[in-house]
Amino acid sequence: MPKLKRVVLSMKDKYEINERLEKGESATKLSNEYQVGKSTITDIKKQKMSINNFISLLDSSGGSTSRKTMKLAANTDLDDAVYKWFTQKRSQRDPISGPILCEKAVQFNKKLGGPTNFQASTGWLKRFKSRHGIRDLEIHREKLSADSFKIKLKDILxxxxxxxxxxxxxxxxxxxxxxxxxxxxxxxxxxxxxxxxxxxxxxxxxxxxxxxxxxxxxxxxxxxxxxxxxxxxxxxxxxxxxxxxxxxxxxxxxxxxxxxx
Incomplete structure (x- = not known):
C-alpha cells in the first residue's frame, strides 16, 4: 500500500476549518476535503484561540497567512524593529538587499542591547523572510530616476x-x-x-x-x-x-x- 503524502496546512486553512466547524460542518467532511486525519481536525479545534490570535497578529503586521506554524522570532523586539524599518523603506521604494537588511539587524540589535554574539546570518535572513511572508527583497517593477522624480514632484507642488x-x-x-x-x-x-x-x-x-x-x-x-x-x-x-x-x-x-x- 503506497505511503500517504503528509499534508501541512497553512494558518489560513486552519482558521477556515475552525470557521466551518463553528457553522456546523462535520470533522469527517473536513478531514476528507483537506486530506488530513480526524485527529488533526480535533487538534486544530483545540488550538482555535491561539490560531485566531496569531492570524490577528499577521493581519496587523502585514504578514502572510500562508505560513504553516505559529513560531515567532526569539527576539521579538528586534524582529519588530527590522520589519518596521523594512516596510517603511519598501513603501519609499528604496532598494533593499539581503546584506543591507542584515546590517540593519546588527545595528538594531546593538542599540536594543541584544545578545553580543548575535549574527544576522543567511539563516537568520531566511527565517525573517519566512516569518513575514517576504518572497523577494528586490523591487522588480521599473523605477523612475530619483532625481527625475524629485524634480517632477517639486513642479507639481x-x-x-x-x-x-x-x-x-x-x-x-x-x-x-x-x-x-x-x-x-x-x-x-x-x-x-x-x-x-x-x-x-x-x-x-x-x-x-x-x-x-x-x-x-x-x-x-x-x-x-x-x-x-x-x-x-x-x-x-x-x-x-x-x-x-x-x-x-x-x-x-x-x-x-x-x-x-
Whole structure:
C-alpha cells in the first residue's frame, strides 16, 4: 500500500476549518476535503484561540497567512524593529538587499542591547523572510530616476501652490521605531502635544490616550497567568498602531527633508 503524502496546512486553512466547524460542518467532511486525519481536525479545534490570535497578529503586521506554524522570532523586539524599518523603506521604494537588511539587524540589535554574539546570518535572513511572508527583497517593477522624480514632484507642488512648510507626508525615524518596540515612548510629551481637536469632546479618545492606556494594559497583562505569547503579541500590535498615530501628532518630516537625501 503506497505511503500517504503528509499534508501541512497553512494558518489560513486552519482558521477556515475552525470557521466551518463553528457553522456546523462535520470533522469527517473536513478531514476528507483537506486530506488530513480526524485527529488533526480535533487538534486544530483545540488550538482555535491561539490560531485566531496569531492570524490577528499577521493581519496587523502585514504578514502572510500562508505560513504553516505559529513560531515567532526569539527576539521579538528586534524582529519588530527590522520589519518596521523594512516596510517603511519598501513603501519609499528604496532598494533593499539581503546584506543591507542584515546590517540593519546588527545595528538594531546593538542599540536594543541584544545578545553580543548575535549574527544576522543567511539563516537568520531566511527565517525573517519566512516569518513575514517576504518572497523577494528586490523591487522588480521599473523605477523612475530619483532625481527625475524629485524634480517632477517639486513642479507639481508648485503648480498646486503647496508651501515649503506644508506637511505632506510622515517618516518614522529609526529612533522612533526603536521606541515603539521597547515601550520607551514618552506619554507626557505626547499629552502636551495633543491637538485641541482631541479635547473638544471628552467622549473621543485620542491616539495619545489610547497609547498610554494600552501601555498600562500591556504591562498588567504580561504579569497575568492567563496570558500567552500570542495574546501579548497581538496587544503589542494594537499598541503600535496607537503609537504610530501618536508620532503623527508629535510632528511630521517636512517635504524639503525628502529632497535633501
Amino acid at each position: 508648485k503648480q498646486e501652490n503647496y508651501d515649503d512648510e506644508d506637511r505632506v507626508y510622515q517618516i518614522i525615524q529609526e529612533s522612533e521605531i526603536l521606541d515603539l518596540v521597547t515601550n520607551k515612548a514618552d506619554a507626557t510629551t505626547c499629552a502636551s502635544s495633543t491637538t485641541s481637536s482631541d479635547n473638544e469632546d471628552e467622549n473621543i479618545i485620542g491616539a495619545c490616550q489610547a497609547f498610554t492606556c494600552l501601555e498600562i494594559a500591556l504591562r498588567w497583562f504580561e504579569t497575568q497567568a492567563e496570558s500567552d505569547h500570542y495574546q501579548i503579541s497581538v496587544l503589542k500590535k494594537v499598541r503600535d498602531i496607537a503609537a504610530s498615530k501618536r508620532v503623527g501628532l508629535l510632528g511630521q518630516t517636512k517635504i524639503d527633508g525628502f529632497f535633501e537625501h
